[in-house]
Amino acid sequence: MAINQGPVLEFEKPILELEKQIEELRVFSRDKNIPMEEQIHVLEQKARSLQTEIYKNLTPLQRIQIVRHPKRPTFLDYVGIIFTNFIELHGDRNFKDDPAMVGGIAYLDDIPVTVIGQQKGRDTKENIYRNFGLPHPEGYRKALRLMHQADKFGRPIICLVDVVGAYPGIEAEERGQGEAIARNIQEMAGLSVPVVVLITGEGGSGGALAIGIGNRVLMMENAWYSVISPEGCASILYRDASKAGEAVQALKISAPNLLEMDIVDEIISEPLGGAHKNPQETANNMKTGIIKHLTPLLKLTPEELLADRYQRFRQYGKFIEN
Amino acid sequence: MIIPLLIRDFEAGVGMAIKDLFKTKPKYITVKPSGEFPGKIPSIEKKEIPDGLWVKCDRCSQITYHKDLEKNLKVCPKCSFHFRINAKERLELLVDNGGFQETDANMRTVNILGFPDYENKLKKSQKNTELIEGVITGRALINEIPTSLAIIDFGFIGGSMGSVVGEKLTRAAELAIKEKIPLIIISGGGGGARMHEGIFSLMQMAKTSQVLNKLSDAGCLYISVLTDPTMGGVLASFASLGDVIIAEPDALIGFTGPRVIQQTIRQILPAGFQTSQFQLEHGFVDLIVQRKDLKATLTQLLKFHLKGGKVNGN
Ligand SMILES: [Zn+2]
Numbered sequence: 001m002a003i004n005q006g007p008v009l010e011f012e013k014p015i016l017e018l019e020k021q022i023e024e025l026r027v028f029s030r031d032k033n034i035p036m037e038e039q040i041h042v043l044e045q046k047a048r049s050l051q052t053e054i055y056k057n058l059t060p061l062q063r064i065q066i067v068r069h070p071k072r073p074t075f076l077d078y079v080g081i082i083f084t085n086f087i088e089l090h091g092d093r094n095f096k097d098d099p100a101m102v103g104g105i106a107y108l109d110d111i112p113v114t115v116i117g118q119q120k121g122r123d124t125k126e127n128i129y130r131n132f133g134l135p136h137p138e139g140y141r142k143a144l145r146l147m148h149q150a151d152k153f154g155r156p157i158i159c160l161v162d163v164v165g166a167y168p169g170i171e172a173e174e175r176g177q178g179e180a181i182a183r184n185i186q187e188m189a190g191l192s193v194p195v196v197v198l199i200t201g202e203g204g205s206g207g208a209l210a211i212g213i214g215n216r217v218l219m220m221e222n223a224w225y226s227v228i229s230p231e232g233c234a235s236i237l238y239r240d241a242s243k244a245g246e247a248v249q250a251l252k253i254s255a256p257n258l259l260e261m262d263i264v265d266e267i268i269s270e271p272l273g274g275a276h277k278n279p280q281e282t283a284n285n286m287k288t289g290i291i292k293h294l295t296p297l298l299k300l301t302p303e304e305l306l307a308d309r310y311q312r313f314r315q316y317g318k319f320i321e322n
Numbered sequence: 323m324i325i326p327l328l329i330r331d332f333e334a335g336v337g338m339a340i341k342d343l344f345k346t347k348p349k350y351i352t353v354k355p356s357g358e359f360p361g362k363i364p365s366i367e368k369k370e371i372p373d374g375l376w377v378k379c380d381r382c383s384q385i386t387y388h389k390d391l392e393k394n395l396k397v398c399p400k401c402s403f404h405f406r407i408n409a410k411e412r413l414e415l416l417v418d419n420g421g422f423q424e425t426d427a428n429m430r431t432v433n434i435l436g437f438p439d440y441e442n443k444l445k446k447s448q449k450n451t452e453l454i455e456g457v458i459t460g461r462a463l464i465n466e467i468p469t470s471l472a473i474i475d476f477g478f479i480g481g482s483m484g485s486v487v488g489e490k491l492t493r494a495a496e497l498a499i500k501e502k503i504p505l506i507i508i509s510g511g512g513g514g515a516r517m518h519e520g521i522f523s524l525m526q527m528a529k530t531s532q533v534l535n536k537l538s539d540a541g542c543l544y545i546s547v548l549t550d551p552t553m554g555g556v557l558a559s560f561a562s563l564g565d566v567i568i569a570e571p572d573a574l575i576g577f578t579g580p581r582v583i584q585q586t587i588r589q590i591l592p593a594g595f596q597t598s599q600f601q602l603e604h605g606f607v608d609l610i611v612q613r614k615d616l617k618a619t620l621t622q623l624l625k626f627h628l629k630g631g632k633v634n635g636n
Contacts (some may be wrong), residue, residue: 250437258521
């Protein structure tokens with residue numbers, strides 16, 4: 001069952017333990033020719049209920065472990081299942097092509113769309129090439145170029161967000177990381193085509209928001225979306241990055257919290273145990289969600305789309321006036 | 323595992339870590355960078371003027387009498403190092419006598435997430451700054467030219483942007499649109515987006531950036547003035563989007579805080595990294611203006627945009 005699903009997370013170990021016992025019992029029963037169907041059946045039921053119990057009661061921190069699982073599907077994995085005929089378009093036409101940000105044109109069923117997202121690596125080598133999915137300014141500028149292109153040809157834009165944050169380095173600063181993010185946010189607000197954003201894994205601060213100004217914003221069940229990473233918050237709040245669990249509770253960054261606060265419109269469910277347990281099923285759920293939210297937007301005029309998006313972001317914030 | 327190491331807390335620089343910088347002395351403070359900006363990189367905390375009668379300049383070590391320094395707009399008379407000033411002092415400096423009409427003066431923060439210790443932080447900042455929140459907004463006359471002016475106070479939770487700061491800045495832009503007057507925002511926020519309001523503070527980046535499209539459509543001028551420090555979510559939203567961007571000398575301006583970058587890349591940062599001069603050289607600010615010249619320069623820029631006696635109308 002757990003074939004090719006990568007490392008087992010700490011909280012999953014009891015499930016694995018039980019599965020191992022069942023397997024041992026099967027072997028024993030077969031070798032000794034002792035019928036043990038009933039015992040095995042009982043244990044299997046126990047394994048199933050244990051699975052449900054563990055996966056249905058995940059803490060926010062355990063969910064973060066799931067979205068950081070090395071086998072978690074990446075942007076291009078999803079694109080391959082959700083869309084057809086994807087053509088990747090490279091470069092910001094200014095400095096270089098950033099492999100941490102990927103974008104292109106594809107069909108969503110029969111609708112041509114522009115798809116953009118951060119690309120993490122699937123192994124160490126690819127992670128180095130992809131800079132762990134942490135974009136430089138040219139990545140954000142490429143994304144913006146592709147959005148303008150979509151705008152020109154009236155293509156809806158689908159952004160799949162999965163980023164811990166914009167890359168913190170000397171060159172990123174030299175080339176204006178802050179300006180690149182600001183520009184994206186401002187110009188996304190001015191797009192006259194439908195924009196659907198789906199936070200697939202990590203929604204880290206400005207690095208996420210820079211492709212996050214959507215008419216609709218959706219979120220995977222285990223994803224997080226926050227102004228600061230849990231570790232960053234913990235190191236400020238408790239002077240201890242390992243207290244991320246407490247920081248997560250304080251920041252309210254998990255999908256149910258954000259749905260309740262109207263930051264996201266719908267939570268897309270993942271297979272029991274997370275997206276990596278069944279990427280196909282996950283991508284199907286994503287596609288259903290994207291189509292559901294895109295369809296009504298296709299009927300709106302450019303002016304209505306602009307007003308709709310503007311209103312969404314205008315209303316955020318709580319304060320008292322007297 | 324490389325990722326956790328890499329990501330450990332660089333995001334801190336995006337959120338509130340800058341504030342963090344001021345509390346703990348970064349390890350590399352003793353490193354004397356050579357070149358144009360000696361001692362510049364991490365010495366943020368020293369820029370506050372202490373209560374004593376004599377103040378030692380952080381850059382040239384000149385000792386100046388407290389009152390003389392204030393008379394000189396808190397700029398070192400020897401090397402013109404710019405110490406920080408607060409929002410009220412800035413207001414005095416820029417706005418004509420009696421020419422300020424504050425807006426949304428009573429807008430207050432709510433601890434929307436029930437974030438630990440947030441109320442205490444707010445109370446402390448209110449006491450220290452004598453402000454209700456981190457930005458002053460209003461109609462301001464600058465050499466008799468009407469403007470919509472917003473000034474962020476660094477002393478208020480590191481000049482960070484929560485719901486109130488985001489809303490007041492947005493309304494300042496809306497006022498400019500409605501009255502067809504220029505918008506001037508003086509950023510002095512090291513905190514970026516305010517962690518204590520979680521996702522709502524991130525959304526302020528969207529709110530304050532998108533209103534600038536409307537401002538632009540209305541043909542209004544927007545001047546963004548960056549003072550020490552302008553970092554994180556503040557830089558990555560409205561502060562970077564001015565028609566004209568002015569930086570004060572000696573300001574730290576960047577997206578990720580220097581400490582966090584240093585921790586990530588494990589190299590000594592180059593001298594002058596993320597200073598006003600650095601941003602000018604890299605093309606992200608239009609000009610650096612000395613504090614004593616700021617009002618005159620703003621006036622000159624405003625006058626360029628006067629049409630038929632009115633500012634920037636059509
Ligand atoms: Zn000096």
